[in-house]
Amino acid sequence: MATYLELKAQAEEFAAKAEQARLSELQTVLDEVRARVKEYGLTPEQVFGRKRAASNRASDGASSPTARNGTPLPPVYRDPKTGKTWSGRGREPSWIKGKKRDRFLIAT
Template identity: 60%
Template structure:
């Protein structure tokens, strides 16, 4: 019966071989993609699509900061999970001046 150390050594050897094979196949895939891009004159927009924009063509805006931590200067828009510096506290004292 094989010992734990023997099996662990075999597993590490197999992992190394698998990573080597992955890198070789990855390089083949990259070479194929580069050849197709060159052959057809593809652009990043062709491959990955266009960036999402609004109906008027403007890029989506990120939410503006509504609250600020006076100690660290970190800000929060009021969307998503509450940061630890504001959680459970009165939000009015963290409001930014408009």
């Protein structure tokens, strides 16, 4: 039965061989990927998806729709006195806080 040190040395040897195999295959894989991208005229966004803002990646995963696509949400509520609007997301404005929201709904 092999000792721990012998097995550890074998594991390191196998890891080194695996890394050598990966490196030797890497250029072939890159060439294949580049050829496919060129053949189909793919963009980086199609291959990797849309980039996300750094603040979204660092957050707890709950990002707002405005942060996801860059466009603000349409307003759902309007203050009849001032004309100010609110999308219904985030902190309630003072003009609607504690009141029935039905009377502030914007007709669609």
